[in-house]
Amino acid sequence: METSMSIVIGILFTIGTYLILSRTLLRIILGASIIGHGVNLLLLTMGGLKKGGPPLLGLNTLVFTDPLPQALILTAIVINFATTALFLVLCYRAYKVLGTDDIEQLRGFDDV
Amino acid sequence: MMSNLIILPIIIPIIAGLLMVIARNMIAFHRFLSLLAMAAVGAAAVLLLRVIKIAGIQTLYLGGWEAPFGITLAADMFAVILVLVAAIVTFCCLIYAFSTIGSAREHHYFYPLLAFMLAGVNGAFLTGDIFNLFVCFEVLLVASYVLISLGGTRIQLRESIKYVLINMVSSSFFLIAIAYLYGMTGTLNMAHLSVRIAEVGQGGLLTAVAFLFLIVFSLKAGLLLFFWLPGSYSAPPTAIAAIFAALLTKVGVYGIIRVFSLIFYHEPQTTHLFIGILAAVTMVLGAMGAVAYGDIKRIITYNVLIGIGFILAGFASFTPAGMTGTVYYLIHDMIAKALLFLLGGTIIYLTGTGKLKDMSGLIRLYPLLGWMFFIAALTLSGIPPLSGFIGKIFITEGTFHSGYYWLGGIGLLSGLMVLYSLLKIFMNVFWGYTSTDEAEKGTTPGIMLPIGVFTVLTIALGLGAELIHEYVDLAVMGLMDPSLYIDAVRADSLW
Numbered sequence: 001m002e003t004s005m006s007i008v009i010g011i012l013f014t015i016g017t018y019l020i021l022s023r024t025l026l027r028i029i030l031g032a033s034i035i036g037h038g039v040n041l042l043l044l045t046m047g048g049l050k051k052g053g054p055p056l057l058g059l060n061t062l063v064f065t066d067p068l069p070q071a072l073i074l075t076a077i078v079i080n081f082a083t084t085a086l087f088l089v090l091c092y093r094a095y096k097v098l099g100t101d102d103i104e105q106l107r108g109f110d111d112v
Numbered sequence: 113m114m115s116n117l118i119i120l121p122i123i124i125p126i127i128a129g130l131l132m133v134i135a136r137n138m139i140a141f142h143r144f145l146s147l148l149a150m151a152a153v154g155a156a157a158v159l160l161l162r163v164i165k166i167a168g169i170q171t172l173y174l175g176g177w178e179a180p181f182g183i184t185l186a187a188d189m190f191a192v193i194l195v196l197v198a199a200i201v202t203f204c205c206l207i208y209a210f211s212t213i214g215s216a217r218e219h220h221y222f223y224p225l226l227a228f229m230l231a232g233v234n235g236a237f238l239t240g241d242i243f244n245l246f247v248c249f250e251v252l253l254v255a256s257y258v259l260i261s262l263g264g265t266r267i268q269l270r271e272s273i274k275y276v277l278i279n280m281v282s283s284s285f286f287l288i289a290i291a292y293l294y295g296m297t298g299t300l301n302m303a304h305l306s307v308r309i310a311e312v313g314q315g316g317l318l319t320a321v322a323f324l325f326l327i328v329f330s331l332k333a334g335l336l337l338f339f340w341l342p343g344s345y346s347a348p349p350t351a352i353a354a355i356f357a358a359l360l361t362k363v364g365v366y367g368i369i370r371v372f373s374l375i376f377y378h379e380p381q382t383t384h385l386f387i388g389i390l391a392a393v394t395m396v397l398g399a400m401g402a403v404a405y406g407d408i409k410r411i412i413t414y415n416v417l418i419g420i421g422f423i424l425a426g427f428a429s430f431t432p433a434g435m436t437g438t439v440y441y442l443i444h445d446m447i448a449k450a451l452l453f454l455l456g457g458t459i460i461y462l463t464g465t466g467k468l469k470d471m472s473g474l475i476r477l478y479p480l481l482g483w484m485f486f487i488a489a490l491t492l493s494g495i496p497p498l499s500g501f502i503g504k505i506f507i508t509e510g511t512f513h514s515g516y517y518w519l520g521g522i523g524l525l526s527g528l529m530v531l532y533s534l535l536k537i538f539m540n541v542f543w544g545y546t547s548t549d550e551a552e553k554g555t556t557p558g559i560m561l562p563i564g565v566f567t568v569l570t571i572a573l574g575l576g577a578e579l580i581h582e583y584v585d586l587a588v589m590g591l592m593d594p595s596l597y598i599d600a601v602r603a604d605s606l607w
Contacts, residue, residue, distance in 0.1 A: 020277070025273070028277060032281065035281070036280075036284060038284075039284050039288055040287075042288060043287060043294075045291075046291040046292060046294055046295030047294065068294075068300070069291075069294070072243055072290075072294075075243070076287055079247070082254065083250070083253075083257070083276070083280055083283075084280075086257055086258070087276050087277075087280065090257070090261055090269070090272060090273060090276060091273060093261075093264060093269060094269040094270065094272075094273055097269055098269060098270060103273075106270045106273065106274075
């Protein structure tokens with residue numbers, strides 16, 4: 001299970017990196033977002049997948065699943081969601097004002 | 113020692129920011145409340161300084177969950193000194209912003225955003241939990257994303273896209289590093305991490321994770337991975353750029369110092385030497401940039417990089433002397449960089465251009481500004497008796513002690529380059545013929561007051577270094593001996 005998860009995470013990172021390296025702003029946002037998802041899965045996998053019952057007292061199980069990675073992921077998802085939303089709005093505004101969504105044309109300084 | 117005081121530097125700006133959001137159009141209230149909040153944070157930090165000096169490192173278990181189960185806040189001397197300096201810098205930059213930021217930005221939540229950013233900065237300084245450190249980073253980053261693009265001019269939009277992207281990627285790296293660390297050690301509390309890693313030994317895998325953390329914090333601090341910094345820091349208005357230069361890069365530096373003095377301190381011949389090499393390269397490249405450009409904003413942003421490299425050169429030596437220098441220089445650099453950015457921004461505001469060849473002779477119209485710029489140039493290059501000197505001498509001593517002569521040498525040379533690049537500005541801007549007889553735009557007290565306060569502070573820190581040395585010594589003691597931090601956070605002797 002952990003092995004196949006690692007492969008999935010690797011694929012997500014590959015796609016995310018490829019998209020971030022492309023020139024269109026929208027693809028870059030999607031790439032950053034996909035890397036974010038890969039990271040969330042990585043957090044989940046590093047905590048160990050499904051080792052036992054839910055971590056509640058009173059259940060008659062001896063092995064519990066670690067609840068901490070899930071709490072971390074919840075936080076990470078919210079943060080990733082917020083920054084992605086902000087990034088989308090920012091890029092839309094930049095597209096409106098600058099008239100391009102090509103990152104190649106956003107380079108350099110005015111004074112050079 | 114438990115103390116509820118620790119939460120104040122985080123909670124005060126948040127409450128103030130929320131109140132300001134509710135009363136959106138009452139700008140006078142915004143101004144008053146943000147000044148009050150910064151003053152309150154500063155007062156809380158001073159109180160904490162005294163408490164820590166008497167009773168040692170203070171901790172707070174949020175929600176009553178003992179370490180390592182809940183989130184722990186831990187205030188050691190190093191963190192609280194930084195909180196205090198951050199509050200002072202923000203206070204002065206606020207006064208500068210009152211007369212320069214413009215009513216459009218004020219009506220679009222400039223003051224609340226600044227308050228939220230300070231809450232994130234203080235949270236990053238005070239937290240004792242590595243995931244909470246990530247969250248605090250995000251709090252300050254989201255506020256900074258909006259601050260850097262607030263106003264929506266072409267250059268701001270262009271640079272803020274790069275700034276947001278680079279920080280999103282580095283945040284992903286931060287989470288990856290945390291995931292690996294959690295997978296290997298099963299804990300996120302920094303003191304607990306330190307104990308566990310000391311038990312199992314810092315093997316190759318853990319050192320690899322340490323390097324991941326180094327990448328993350330280097331991206332934030334501008335240590336070698338600074339390609340985004342000169343563009344981003346010259347886009348926003350002066351007051352915002354000054355706060356960014358003074359605080360945001362320093363949070364990254366704080367992250368490096370905290371993680372590599374508390375958690376990954378077992379392999380200094382690998383990790384700390386590598387930090388030293390990065391610092392040396394940063395200083396050389398920063399000096400090249402500062403010398404090469406003929407534009408005020410470009411020169412002062414490259415000066416930020418030289419400062420970062422020099423601070424971490426002291427840390428890389430990992431000796432008490434080097435660490436003392438690092439703490440002194442960090443305090444100095446936060447104040448002096450804010451001063452430099454305010455001065456540079458004011459010159460650009462007065463002349464309407466950033467290009468050195470287009471201006472001359474300002475000393476006749478603005479003698480006070482000219483002399484304060486001269487003092488800023490001297491303090492940044494470490495001329496006694498100003499505040500840069502004491503840090504510089506300790507850092508150089510530390511690097512020589514640990515045998516990194518090349519590092520100390522590059523540090524001293526970069527100091528010369530700082531002096532050259534700033535005197536280049538001074539001579540071009542303030543010397544020469546005065547092109548117009550009258551000042552077209554005058555300076556106002558609102559602009560001169562914060563600059564004056566910073567100038568006085570940098571002189572006072574130089575002359576009065578003796579007065580703060582017991583606090584700095586305590587900070588260094590805490591950094592060199594992780595067991596002090598661990599004992600303060602540890603709830604019982606079980607771990």
